[in-house]
Amino acid sequence: MQLIYEQSTPGRRGVKLPKTDVPAASALPESLLRKERAGLAEVSELDLVRHFTNLSRRNFSVDTNFYPLGSCTMKYNAKVLENAAALFAPFHPMTALLPGGEEFCQGTLGMLYDLGQLLADITGMDEVTTQPLAGAHGEMTGIMLVAAYHAAKGNKAKKKYVVVPDSSHGTNPASAAIAGYEIITVPTAPYGDMDLELFKKAMSDEVAAVMMTCPNTLGLFNPHIKEISDIAHSFDALMYYDGANLNAIMGKVKPGDIGFDVIHVNLHKTFGTPHGGGGPGSGPVGVKKALIPFLPQPRIVMDSAGKLLLETANPGTIGRTANFFGNFGVMAKAYAYIIMLGREGLIQVSEQAVLNANYIKEKLKGHYDLPYDMTCMHEVVFSASKQLEHGVHAIDIAKFLIDRGYHPPTVYFPMIVKEAIMIEPTETESKATMDAFIEVMIEAAQTAESNPQALHDAPLTMPISRLDETKAAREQNVCCAW
Protein backbone atom coordinates (compact mmCIF):
# COMPACT_ATOMS: atom_id res chain seq x y z
CA MET A 1 0.00 0.00 0.00
CA GLN A 2 1.34 3.41 -1.00
CA LEU A 3 1.71 6.27 1.45
CA ILE A 4 -0.60 9.20 0.75
CA TYR A 5 2.53 11.22 -0.08
CA GLU A 6 3.55 8.72 -2.72
CA GLN A 7 0.19 9.24 -4.42
CA SER A 8 0.73 12.99 -4.63
CA THR A 9 0.44 14.54 -8.12
CA PRO A 10 1.50 18.18 -8.47
CA GLY A 11 -1.51 20.42 -8.98
CA ARG A 12 -4.17 17.86 -8.03
CA ARG A 13 -6.50 19.04 -5.29
CA GLY A 14 -9.55 17.98 -3.35
CA VAL A 15 -11.14 21.38 -2.84
CA LYS A 16 -10.97 24.53 -4.92
CA LEU A 17 -11.87 27.62 -2.96
CA PRO A 18 -13.18 30.75 -4.71
CA LYS A 19 -10.96 33.82 -4.77
CA THR A 20 -11.62 36.04 -1.79
CA ASP A 21 -13.77 39.09 -2.60
CA VAL A 22 -13.11 40.85 0.69
CA PRO A 23 -9.87 42.50 1.81
CA ALA A 24 -7.44 40.02 3.34
CA ALA A 25 -6.94 40.37 7.10
CA SER A 26 -3.78 42.17 8.15
CA ALA A 27 -0.84 40.10 7.06
CA LEU A 28 1.16 38.10 9.57
CA PRO A 29 4.67 39.30 10.37
CA GLU A 30 7.28 38.05 7.91
CA SER A 31 8.96 35.97 10.62
CA LEU A 32 5.84 33.82 10.99
CA LEU A 33 5.34 33.11 7.31
CA ARG A 34 6.42 29.85 5.67
CA LYS A 35 9.45 30.04 3.45
CA GLU A 36 8.44 26.97 1.48
CA ARG A 37 5.25 25.01 0.92
CA ALA A 38 4.00 22.70 3.66
CA GLY A 39 4.64 19.61 1.54
CA LEU A 40 1.15 18.16 1.95
CA ALA A 41 0.04 15.43 -0.40
CA GLU A 42 -1.71 16.76 -3.50
CA VAL A 43 -4.59 14.36 -4.09
CA SER A 44 -8.27 14.48 -5.03
CA GLU A 45 -10.99 14.02 -2.43
CA LEU A 46 -11.73 10.54 -3.79
CA ASP A 47 -8.04 9.55 -3.62
CA LEU A 48 -8.04 10.69 -0.02
CA VAL A 49 -11.24 8.89 0.95
CA ARG A 50 -10.04 5.64 -0.68
CA HIS A 51 -6.65 5.89 0.98
CA PHE A 52 -7.97 6.30 4.49
CA THR A 53 -10.84 3.85 4.04
CA ASN A 54 -8.40 1.19 2.85
CA LEU A 55 -6.05 2.02 5.70
CA SER A 56 -8.88 1.70 8.22
CA ARG A 57 -9.73 -1.74 6.85
CA ARG A 58 -6.33 -2.90 8.07
CA ASN A 59 -7.22 -1.86 11.56
CA PHE A 60 -8.02 -4.48 14.15
CA SER A 61 -10.88 -3.70 16.48
CA VAL A 62 -13.43 -5.29 18.75
CA ASP A 63 -15.98 -4.43 16.04
CA THR A 64 -14.19 -6.79 13.65
CA ASN A 65 -12.67 -9.57 15.79
CA PHE A 66 -12.39 -11.17 19.22
CA TYR A 67 -10.03 -9.09 21.37
CA PRO A 68 -9.19 -11.00 24.59
CA LEU A 69 -6.52 -8.54 25.78
CA GLY A 70 -6.13 -9.25 29.49
CA SER A 71 -6.54 -6.41 32.00
CA CYS A 72 -8.01 -4.17 29.29
CA THR A 73 -11.67 -5.32 29.28
CA MET A 74 -12.15 -5.02 25.53
CA LYS A 75 -15.90 -5.48 25.61
CA TYR A 76 -18.21 -4.52 22.78
CA ASN A 77 -19.07 -0.82 22.92
CA ALA A 78 -22.75 -0.57 22.02
CA LYS A 79 -23.37 1.87 19.19
CA VAL A 80 -26.46 3.32 20.88
CA LEU A 81 -24.12 4.89 23.43
CA GLU A 82 -22.69 7.08 20.67
CA ASN A 83 -26.20 8.46 20.14
CA ALA A 84 -26.45 9.24 23.85
CA ALA A 85 -23.21 11.22 23.74
CA ALA A 86 -24.35 13.07 20.59
CA LEU A 87 -27.37 14.45 22.49
CA PHE A 88 -24.99 16.67 24.43
CA ALA A 89 -23.09 17.96 21.40
CA PRO A 90 -24.77 21.41 21.19
CA PHE A 91 -23.69 22.47 24.67
CA HIS A 92 -20.50 24.41 25.30
CA PRO A 93 -18.59 23.48 28.45
CA MET A 94 -17.68 27.11 29.11
CA THR A 95 -21.32 28.02 29.79
CA ALA A 96 -21.36 26.44 33.23
CA LEU A 97 -18.21 28.31 34.23
CA LEU A 98 -19.58 31.76 33.37
CA PRO A 99 -21.05 33.80 36.26
CA GLY A 100 -24.51 32.34 36.90
CA GLY A 101 -23.90 29.80 34.15
CA GLU A 102 -24.98 26.84 36.26
CA GLU A 103 -28.57 28.01 35.75
CA PHE A 104 -28.35 27.07 32.07
CA CYS A 105 -26.54 23.78 32.59
CA GLN A 106 -28.68 21.85 35.04
CA GLY A 107 -29.02 19.03 32.50
CA THR A 108 -25.34 18.61 31.69
CA LEU A 109 -24.23 19.12 35.29
CA GLY A 110 -27.03 16.74 36.28
CA MET A 111 -25.64 14.01 34.04
CA LEU A 112 -22.19 14.38 35.66
CA TYR A 113 -23.70 14.52 39.15
CA ASP A 114 -25.87 11.46 38.57
CA LEU A 115 -22.97 9.53 37.04
CA GLY A 116 -20.92 10.36 40.13
CA GLN A 117 -23.74 9.12 42.37
CA LEU A 118 -24.13 5.90 40.38
CA LEU A 119 -20.40 5.21 40.46
CA ALA A 120 -20.34 5.98 44.19
CA ASP A 121 -23.13 3.45 44.68
CA ILE A 122 -21.39 0.78 42.57
CA THR A 123 -18.04 1.24 44.36
CA GLY A 124 -19.28 1.98 47.88
CA MET A 125 -17.74 5.44 48.01
CA ASP A 126 -19.21 8.69 49.36
CA GLU A 127 -18.38 10.98 46.46
CA VAL A 128 -16.88 10.77 42.99
CA THR A 129 -15.04 13.34 40.88
CA THR A 130 -15.44 12.77 37.17
CA GLN A 131 -12.57 15.04 36.12
CA PRO A 132 -9.62 12.66 35.56
CA LEU A 133 -9.11 11.91 31.89
CA ALA A 134 -7.95 8.28 32.07
CA GLY A 135 -6.99 5.50 34.48
CA ALA A 136 -3.43 6.62 35.19
CA HIS A 137 -4.64 10.20 35.58
CA GLY A 138 -7.21 8.92 38.07
CA GLU A 139 -4.43 7.14 39.98
CA MET A 140 -2.38 10.32 40.08
CA THR A 141 -5.42 12.26 41.32
CA GLY A 142 -6.18 9.56 43.92
CA ILE A 143 -2.63 9.55 45.27
CA MET A 144 -2.62 13.36 45.43
CA LEU A 145 -5.80 13.12 47.50
CA VAL A 146 -4.04 10.67 49.81
CA ALA A 147 -1.09 13.06 50.13
CA ALA A 148 -3.43 16.00 50.85
CA TYR A 149 -5.19 13.94 53.54
CA HIS A 150 -1.93 13.16 55.34
CA ALA A 151 -0.62 16.73 54.90
CA ALA A 152 -3.82 18.15 56.46
CA LYS A 153 -3.19 15.96 59.51
CA GLY A 154 0.36 17.32 59.76
CA ASN A 155 1.87 14.00 58.66
CA LYS A 156 3.36 15.04 55.33
CA ALA A 157 6.96 14.45 56.40
CA LYS A 158 6.19 11.26 58.30
CA LYS A 159 4.32 9.43 55.51
CA LYS A 160 7.05 8.35 53.10
CA TYR A 161 6.01 5.03 51.58
CA VAL A 162 3.37 3.48 49.37
CA VAL A 163 3.03 -0.31 49.48
CA VAL A 164 2.19 -2.28 46.30
CA PRO A 165 2.12 -6.01 45.55
CA ASP A 166 4.58 -7.23 42.89
CA SER A 167 1.65 -8.12 40.62
CA SER A 168 0.45 -4.51 40.46
CA HIS A 169 -0.06 -2.51 37.31
CA GLY A 170 3.14 -0.56 36.62
CA THR A 171 1.19 2.69 36.80
CA ASN A 172 0.51 2.17 40.54
CA PRO A 173 4.09 2.55 41.76
CA ALA A 174 4.70 5.10 38.99
CA SER A 175 1.83 7.35 40.18
CA ALA A 176 2.97 7.05 43.78
CA ALA A 177 6.58 7.85 42.85
CA ILE A 178 5.53 10.93 40.86
CA ALA A 179 3.60 12.08 43.93
CA GLY A 180 6.85 11.86 45.92
CA TYR A 181 6.49 8.52 47.68
CA GLU A 182 9.01 5.72 47.90
CA ILE A 183 7.70 2.32 46.90
CA ILE A 184 7.70 -0.87 48.95
CA THR A 185 6.94 -3.93 46.82
CA VAL A 186 5.49 -7.02 48.52
CA PRO A 187 5.96 -10.40 46.80
CA THR A 188 3.10 -12.69 45.83
CA ALA A 189 2.46 -15.80 47.94
CA PRO A 190 1.89 -19.26 46.41
CA TYR A 191 -1.87 -18.70 46.78
CA GLY A 192 -1.63 -15.99 44.12
CA ASP A 193 -2.01 -12.86 46.20
CA MET A 194 0.15 -10.44 48.15
CA ASP A 195 1.93 -12.42 50.89
CA LEU A 196 0.11 -11.49 54.08
CA GLU A 197 3.04 -12.09 56.43
CA LEU A 198 5.45 -10.06 54.30
CA PHE A 199 2.80 -7.35 54.01
CA LYS A 200 2.59 -7.13 57.81
CA LYS A 201 6.38 -6.73 57.96
CA ALA A 202 6.28 -3.96 55.34
CA MET A 203 3.71 -1.91 57.26
CA SER A 204 4.62 0.94 59.59
CA ASP A 205 3.44 4.43 60.58
CA GLU A 206 5.43 5.75 57.64
CA VAL A 207 3.19 4.09 55.03
CA ALA A 208 0.80 6.56 53.38
CA ALA A 209 -1.22 4.11 51.29
CA VAL A 210 -1.55 0.54 50.09
CA MET A 211 -2.45 0.26 46.41
CA MET A 212 -4.29 -2.90 45.41
CA THR A 213 -6.04 -4.25 42.35
CA CYS A 214 -8.75 -6.66 43.48
CA PRO A 215 -9.18 -9.04 41.76
CA ASN A 216 -5.48 -8.70 41.04
CA THR A 217 -3.66 -9.02 37.73
CA LEU A 218 -3.70 -12.82 38.07
CA GLY A 219 -7.48 -12.56 37.98
CA LEU A 220 -7.74 -13.70 41.62
CA PHE A 221 -9.81 -12.13 44.39
CA ASN A 222 -7.75 -11.64 47.54
CA PRO A 223 -9.39 -13.60 50.39
CA HIS A 224 -7.47 -11.53 52.97
CA ILE A 225 -8.48 -8.15 51.62
CA LYS A 226 -10.48 -7.08 54.68
CA GLU A 227 -7.64 -8.05 57.00
CA ILE A 228 -5.20 -6.11 54.80
CA SER A 229 -7.46 -3.02 54.98
CA ASP A 230 -7.72 -3.30 58.77
CA ILE A 231 -3.96 -3.57 59.16
CA ALA A 232 -3.40 -0.59 56.83
CA HIS A 233 -5.93 1.52 58.72
CA SER A 234 -4.32 0.65 62.05
CA PHE A 235 -1.24 2.55 60.75
CA ASP A 236 -3.40 5.38 59.32
CA ALA A 237 -2.48 4.24 55.81
CA LEU A 238 -5.25 4.64 53.23
CA MET A 239 -6.40 1.82 50.95
CA TYR A 240 -6.29 2.61 47.22
CA TYR A 241 -8.35 0.49 44.84
CA ASP A 242 -7.15 0.28 41.24
CA GLY A 243 -10.46 -0.09 39.39
CA ALA A 244 -8.96 -1.72 36.30
CA ASN A 245 -10.61 -5.02 37.19
CA LEU A 246 -13.95 -3.69 38.41
CA ASN A 247 -15.70 -5.63 35.64
CA ALA A 248 -15.39 -8.74 37.81
CA ILE A 249 -17.24 -7.61 40.91
CA MET A 250 -20.11 -5.23 40.10
CA GLY A 251 -23.06 -5.83 42.38
CA LYS A 252 -21.08 -8.50 44.25
CA VAL A 253 -18.61 -6.50 46.32
CA LYS A 254 -18.31 -2.78 46.87
CA PRO A 255 -14.65 -1.80 47.40
CA GLY A 256 -15.84 0.77 49.96
CA ASP A 257 -17.37 -2.03 52.04
CA ILE A 258 -14.07 -3.94 52.31
CA GLY A 259 -12.09 -0.98 53.53
CA PHE A 260 -10.98 0.92 50.45
CA ASP A 261 -10.81 4.71 50.83
CA VAL A 262 -9.98 5.81 47.29
CA ILE A 263 -10.77 4.21 43.95
CA HIS A 264 -10.34 5.10 40.32
CA VAL A 265 -12.70 3.63 37.75
CA ASN A 266 -11.84 3.12 34.09
CA LEU A 267 -15.05 4.04 32.27
CA HIS A 268 -13.43 2.84 29.02
CA LYS A 269 -12.99 -0.63 30.51
CA THR A 270 -15.92 -1.49 32.72
CA PHE A 271 -18.54 0.90 31.40
CA GLY A 272 -18.49 0.15 27.71
CA THR A 273 -16.82 3.17 26.14
CA PRO A 274 -14.14 2.84 23.46
CA HIS A 275 -10.49 2.93 24.42
CA GLY A 276 -7.05 3.10 22.95
CA GLY A 277 -7.09 4.58 19.49
CA GLY A 278 -10.89 4.36 19.56
CA GLY A 279 -11.37 7.34 21.78
CA PRO A 280 -10.22 9.07 24.94
CA GLY A 281 -10.55 7.36 28.31
CA SER A 282 -12.02 8.59 31.55
CA GLY A 283 -10.90 7.78 35.08
CA PRO A 284 -13.34 9.09 37.70
CA VAL A 285 -12.09 8.89 41.30
CA GLY A 286 -14.28 7.93 44.24
CA VAL A 287 -13.45 8.69 47.86
CA LYS A 288 -14.70 8.12 51.36
CA LYS A 289 -16.01 11.06 53.41
CA ALA A 290 -12.67 11.92 54.99
CA LEU A 291 -11.21 12.77 51.57
CA ILE A 292 -14.08 14.87 50.17
CA PRO A 293 -12.54 18.19 51.33
CA PHE A 294 -9.58 17.59 49.00
CA LEU A 295 -11.48 16.74 45.79
CA PRO A 296 -10.66 18.63 42.59
CA GLN A 297 -12.57 21.82 41.82
CA PRO A 298 -14.99 22.82 40.48
CA ARG A 299 -16.98 20.27 42.45
CA ILE A 300 -20.63 19.76 41.51
CA VAL A 301 -22.81 20.05 44.62
CA MET A 302 -26.57 20.06 45.13
CA ASP A 303 -28.23 22.72 47.30
CA SER A 304 -31.22 22.06 49.53
CA ALA A 305 -33.62 22.99 46.72
CA GLY A 306 -32.11 20.31 44.46
CA LYS A 307 -30.26 22.82 42.28
CA LEU A 308 -26.75 21.96 41.09
CA LEU A 309 -23.97 24.44 41.78
CA LEU A 310 -20.24 24.55 41.23
CA GLU A 311 -18.11 24.78 44.34
CA THR A 312 -14.95 26.67 43.40
CA ALA A 313 -13.57 28.16 46.60
CA ASN A 314 -12.50 25.28 48.79
CA PRO A 315 -9.06 25.92 50.34
CA GLY A 316 -8.38 22.21 50.90
CA THR A 317 -8.74 21.15 47.26
CA ILE A 318 -5.87 19.63 45.31
CA GLY A 319 -7.02 21.95 42.50
CA ARG A 320 -8.31 21.38 39.01
CA THR A 321 -7.09 18.20 37.31
CA ALA A 322 -8.61 18.69 33.86
CA ASN A 323 -10.03 21.39 31.63
CA PHE A 324 -13.75 21.98 32.04
CA PHE A 325 -15.30 18.74 33.33
CA GLY A 326 -13.07 15.98 31.95
CA ASN A 327 -13.91 13.85 28.93
CA PHE A 328 -17.59 14.66 28.88
CA GLY A 329 -18.54 12.55 25.85
CA VAL A 330 -17.04 9.43 27.43
CA MET A 331 -19.02 10.07 30.60
CA ALA A 332 -22.25 10.53 28.66
CA LYS A 333 -21.69 7.08 27.09
CA ALA A 334 -20.86 5.46 30.45
CA TYR A 335 -23.92 7.08 32.03
CA ALA A 336 -26.14 5.72 29.26
CA TYR A 337 -24.50 2.30 29.68
CA ILE A 338 -25.25 2.16 33.41
CA ILE A 339 -28.83 3.40 32.95
CA MET A 340 -29.41 0.99 30.05
CA LEU A 341 -28.25 -2.09 32.01
CA GLY A 342 -29.49 -1.10 35.42
CA ARG A 343 -28.56 -2.78 38.70
CA GLU A 344 -29.57 -6.27 37.57
CA GLY A 345 -27.82 -5.84 34.24
CA LEU A 346 -24.52 -4.83 35.81
CA ILE A 347 -24.62 -7.83 38.13
CA GLN A 348 -25.16 -10.03 35.08
CA VAL A 349 -22.21 -8.34 33.32
CA SER A 350 -19.84 -9.36 36.09
CA GLU A 351 -21.27 -12.86 36.45
CA GLN A 352 -20.97 -13.52 32.73
CA ALA A 353 -17.46 -12.04 32.52
CA VAL A 354 -16.30 -14.33 35.34
CA LEU A 355 -18.07 -17.37 33.87
CA ASN A 356 -16.50 -16.78 30.46
CA ALA A 357 -12.97 -16.50 31.89
CA ASN A 358 -13.43 -19.70 33.90
CA TYR A 359 -14.76 -21.50 30.83
CA ILE A 360 -11.61 -20.64 28.89
CA LYS A 361 -9.47 -21.59 31.91
CA GLU A 362 -11.02 -25.05 32.18
CA LYS A 363 -10.85 -25.72 28.43
CA LEU A 364 -7.20 -24.68 28.05
CA LYS A 365 -5.60 -25.81 31.29
CA GLY A 366 -4.69 -29.21 29.89
CA HIS A 367 -2.81 -27.53 27.05
CA TYR A 368 -1.10 -24.65 28.82
CA ASP A 369 0.52 -24.42 32.22
CA LEU A 370 -1.79 -22.68 34.73
CA PRO A 371 0.54 -21.41 37.49
CA TYR A 372 -2.30 -20.45 39.85
CA ASP A 373 -4.83 -23.23 39.40
CA MET A 374 -7.95 -21.97 41.16
CA THR A 375 -11.25 -20.33 40.31
CA CYS A 376 -10.46 -17.06 38.59
CA MET A 377 -12.48 -13.90 38.23
CA HIS A 378 -12.79 -12.02 34.91
CA GLU A 379 -9.42 -13.06 33.47
CA VAL A 380 -7.07 -16.03 33.51
CA VAL A 381 -3.26 -16.11 33.34
CA PHE A 382 -1.55 -19.05 31.66
CA SER A 383 2.17 -19.60 31.14
CA ALA A 384 3.74 -20.78 27.89
CA SER A 385 6.35 -22.68 29.92
CA LYS A 386 5.32 -26.06 28.40
CA GLN A 387 5.72 -24.59 24.93
CA LEU A 388 9.06 -23.07 25.92
CA GLU A 389 10.45 -26.61 26.13
CA HIS A 390 10.09 -26.65 22.34
CA GLY A 391 11.63 -23.19 21.99
CA VAL A 392 8.26 -21.48 21.57
CA HIS A 393 7.66 -18.27 23.53
CA ALA A 394 4.42 -16.51 24.48
CA ILE A 395 5.16 -13.93 21.79
CA ASP A 396 5.19 -16.67 19.09
CA ILE A 397 1.75 -17.87 20.17
CA ALA A 398 0.52 -14.26 20.16
CA LYS A 399 1.70 -13.78 16.57
CA PHE A 400 0.12 -17.07 15.49
CA LEU A 401 -3.24 -15.87 16.86
CA ILE A 402 -3.05 -12.77 14.66
CA ASP A 403 -2.88 -15.05 11.60
CA ARG A 404 -6.03 -16.76 12.81
CA GLY A 405 -7.95 -13.49 13.21
CA TYR A 406 -7.63 -12.98 16.97
CA HIS A 407 -6.10 -10.11 18.83
CA PRO A 408 -3.39 -11.63 21.04
CA PRO A 409 -4.03 -11.80 24.77
CA THR A 410 -1.76 -9.69 26.98
CA VAL A 411 1.66 -11.36 27.07
CA TYR A 412 4.55 -11.04 29.54
CA PHE A 413 2.25 -9.47 32.14
CA PRO A 414 1.93 -9.84 35.08
CA MET A 415 5.69 -10.07 35.28
CA ILE A 416 5.61 -12.59 38.12
CA VAL A 417 4.44 -15.28 35.66
CA LYS A 418 7.07 -16.56 33.26
CA GLU A 419 5.93 -16.33 29.62
CA ALA A 420 2.54 -15.05 30.80
CA ILE A 421 -0.52 -15.22 28.57
CA MET A 422 -3.38 -13.24 30.14
CA ILE A 423 -6.81 -13.84 28.62
CA GLU A 424 -9.87 -11.68 29.35
CA PRO A 425 -12.85 -12.64 27.18
CA THR A 426 -15.35 -10.17 28.75
CA GLU A 427 -19.07 -10.80 29.01
CA THR A 428 -19.92 -9.71 25.48
CA GLU A 429 -18.54 -12.82 23.73
CA SER A 430 -20.67 -15.84 22.91
CA LYS A 431 -19.77 -19.44 23.75
CA ALA A 432 -19.34 -20.10 20.03
CA THR A 433 -16.75 -17.31 19.70
CA MET A 434 -14.86 -18.59 22.72
CA ASP A 435 -14.99 -22.20 21.47
CA ALA A 436 -13.45 -21.14 18.16
CA PHE A 437 -10.72 -19.23 20.02
CA ILE A 438 -10.06 -22.19 22.34
CA GLU A 439 -9.64 -24.45 19.30
CA VAL A 440 -7.03 -22.11 17.83
CA MET A 441 -5.20 -21.89 21.16
CA ILE A 442 -5.08 -25.71 21.25
CA GLU A 443 -3.84 -25.73 17.65
CA ALA A 444 -1.07 -23.33 18.71
CA ALA A 445 -0.07 -25.64 21.59
CA GLN A 446 0.03 -28.64 19.23
CA THR A 447 1.99 -26.70 16.61
CA ALA A 448 4.52 -25.74 19.30
CA GLU A 449 5.32 -29.45 19.64
CA SER A 450 5.06 -30.56 16.01
CA ASN A 451 6.42 -27.56 14.13
CA PRO A 452 7.81 -24.79 16.34
CA GLN A 453 9.25 -23.00 13.31
CA ALA A 454 5.71 -22.31 12.04
CA LEU A 455 5.07 -20.28 15.19
CA HIS A 456 8.40 -18.46 14.92
CA ASP A 457 7.48 -17.44 11.36
CA ALA A 458 4.03 -16.05 12.26
CA PRO A 459 2.31 -13.85 11.26
CA LEU A 460 2.19 -14.72 7.58
CA THR A 461 -1.16 -13.24 6.55
CA MET A 462 -0.64 -9.64 7.64
CA PRO A 463 0.44 -6.68 5.46
CA ILE A 464 3.75 -6.78 7.34
CA SER A 465 5.52 -9.80 8.83
CA ARG A 466 7.03 -10.11 12.35
CA LEU A 467 8.33 -6.77 13.54
CA ASP A 468 11.77 -6.51 15.07
CA GLU A 469 10.72 -5.25 18.50
CA THR A 470 14.28 -5.20 19.80
CA LYS A 471 15.51 -3.01 16.97
CA ALA A 472 12.51 -0.71 17.40
CA ALA A 473 13.26 -0.28 21.09
CA ARG A 474 17.02 0.11 20.69
CA GLU A 475 17.03 2.50 17.76
CA GLN A 476 14.38 5.05 18.57
CA ASN A 477 14.77 7.19 15.47
CA VAL A 478 11.39 8.33 14.26
CA CYS A 479 11.58 10.44 11.16
CA CYS A 480 9.78 11.04 7.91
CA ALA A 481 10.88 8.60 5.23
CA TRP A 482 9.39 10.48 2.27
Add this chain to the structure above:
Amino acid sequence: MSMYFTKEHEWVKVAGTTGTVGISDHAAHELGDITFVELPKIGAVVKQFGELGSIESVKAASDIFSPLSGTVIKVNDALEIAPEVVNESAEDAAWMAQIEITDEAELKNLMTQEQYNDYLKTL
Protein backbone atom coordinates in the same frame (compact mmCIF):
# COMPACT_ATOMS: atom_id res chain seq x y z
CA MET B 1 38.84 -12.06 42.80
CA SER B 2 35.71 -13.62 44.27
CA MET B 3 32.26 -13.33 42.77
CA TYR B 4 29.04 -13.25 44.78
CA PHE B 5 25.37 -13.28 43.78
CA THR B 6 22.01 -12.02 45.07
CA LYS B 7 18.65 -13.78 44.89
CA GLU B 8 17.60 -11.01 42.49
CA HIS B 9 20.35 -12.17 40.10
CA GLU B 10 22.92 -9.43 40.49
CA TRP B 11 26.61 -10.28 40.87
CA VAL B 12 29.48 -8.48 42.54
CA LYS B 13 33.18 -9.09 42.04
CA VAL B 14 35.18 -7.94 45.03
CA ALA B 15 38.77 -6.69 44.76
CA GLY B 16 40.02 -5.04 47.92
CA THR B 17 37.40 -2.50 48.92
CA THR B 18 35.99 -2.16 45.41
CA GLY B 19 32.99 -4.11 44.17
CA THR B 20 32.06 -4.39 40.48
CA VAL B 21 28.38 -5.03 39.92
CA GLY B 22 26.27 -6.47 37.09
CA ILE B 23 23.41 -8.88 36.40
CA SER B 24 23.87 -12.60 35.92
CA ASP B 25 23.86 -14.50 32.61
CA HIS B 26 20.70 -16.21 33.85
CA ALA B 27 18.95 -12.85 34.40
CA ALA B 28 20.04 -11.53 31.00
CA HIS B 29 18.75 -14.68 29.34
CA GLU B 30 15.42 -14.53 31.18
CA LEU B 31 14.88 -10.85 30.37
CA GLY B 32 15.43 -11.42 26.66
CA ASP B 33 16.82 -8.71 24.39
CA ILE B 34 17.90 -5.80 26.59
CA THR B 35 16.89 -2.43 25.15
CA PHE B 36 17.83 0.06 27.85
CA VAL B 37 20.04 0.24 30.93
CA GLU B 38 19.65 3.01 33.50
CA LEU B 39 22.86 3.43 35.47
CA PRO B 40 23.32 5.15 38.84
CA LYS B 41 25.07 8.50 39.18
CA ILE B 42 28.69 8.58 40.28
CA GLY B 43 28.75 9.52 43.95
CA ALA B 44 25.38 7.95 44.66
CA VAL B 45 25.21 6.19 48.02
CA VAL B 46 23.52 2.80 47.77
CA LYS B 47 22.30 0.35 50.39
CA GLN B 48 22.61 -3.42 50.22
CA PHE B 49 19.62 -4.71 48.21
CA GLY B 50 18.55 -1.09 47.59
CA GLU B 51 17.90 0.23 44.12
CA LEU B 52 20.98 0.77 41.97
CA GLY B 53 19.46 1.26 38.53
CA SER B 54 17.03 -0.35 36.15
CA ILE B 55 17.02 -2.42 33.02
CA GLU B 56 14.48 -2.80 30.25
CA SER B 57 14.00 -5.58 27.75
CA VAL B 58 11.37 -6.16 25.09
CA LYS B 59 9.45 -8.11 27.75
CA ALA B 60 9.84 -6.18 30.97
CA ALA B 61 11.41 -3.40 33.01
CA SER B 62 13.17 -4.44 36.21
CA ASP B 63 15.06 -2.74 39.00
CA ILE B 64 18.71 -3.57 39.56
CA PHE B 65 19.55 -3.92 43.23
CA SER B 66 22.96 -3.33 44.76
CA PRO B 67 24.52 -6.48 46.23
CA LEU B 68 26.44 -4.39 48.79
CA SER B 69 26.25 -0.99 50.47
CA GLY B 70 28.64 1.66 49.25
CA THR B 71 29.31 4.68 47.07
CA VAL B 72 29.23 4.50 43.29
CA ILE B 73 32.68 5.42 41.96
CA LYS B 74 32.44 4.38 38.30
CA VAL B 75 29.70 3.42 35.83
CA ASN B 76 29.85 1.61 32.50
CA ASP B 77 28.49 4.36 30.21
CA ALA B 78 28.98 2.15 27.16
CA LEU B 79 25.82 0.21 28.11
CA GLU B 80 23.67 3.29 27.52
CA ILE B 81 24.62 3.24 23.85
CA ALA B 82 25.00 -0.51 23.46
CA PRO B 83 22.62 -2.30 25.85
CA GLU B 84 22.97 -5.50 23.77
CA VAL B 85 26.32 -6.08 25.49
CA VAL B 86 24.29 -7.26 28.50
CA ASN B 87 22.98 -10.17 26.41
CA GLU B 88 26.43 -10.91 25.00
CA SER B 89 28.52 -10.69 28.15
CA ALA B 90 26.40 -10.14 31.26
CA GLU B 91 29.03 -11.35 33.73
CA ASP B 92 32.01 -9.58 32.24
CA ALA B 93 31.91 -6.73 29.68
CA ALA B 94 28.44 -5.64 30.82
CA TRP B 95 29.46 -4.67 34.36
CA MET B 96 27.23 -1.78 35.37
CA ALA B 97 28.84 0.05 38.26
CA GLN B 98 31.77 -0.01 40.61
CA ILE B 99 31.19 0.78 44.23
CA GLU B 100 33.45 1.58 47.13
CA ILE B 101 32.29 -1.00 49.66
CA THR B 102 31.41 0.33 53.12
CA ASP B 103 30.75 -2.93 54.92
CA GLU B 104 32.44 -6.14 53.86
CA ALA B 105 30.51 -8.06 56.52
CA GLU B 106 27.48 -7.80 54.21
CA LEU B 107 29.09 -10.44 51.97
CA LYS B 108 27.62 -13.06 54.28
CA ASN B 109 24.16 -12.12 52.90
CA LEU B 110 25.25 -13.11 49.37
CA MET B 111 25.66 -16.44 47.58
CA THR B 112 28.87 -17.90 46.20
CA GLN B 113 28.93 -19.06 42.56
CA GLU B 114 28.25 -22.63 43.69
CA GLN B 115 25.36 -21.61 45.97
CA TYR B 116 23.89 -19.47 43.19
CA ASN B 117 24.05 -22.37 40.72
CA ASP B 118 22.15 -24.52 43.24
CA TYR B 119 19.65 -21.68 43.78
CA LEU B 120 18.99 -21.48 40.02
CA LYS B 121 18.08 -25.17 40.01
CA THR B 122 15.30 -24.47 42.52
CA LEU B 123 13.61 -21.83 40.33
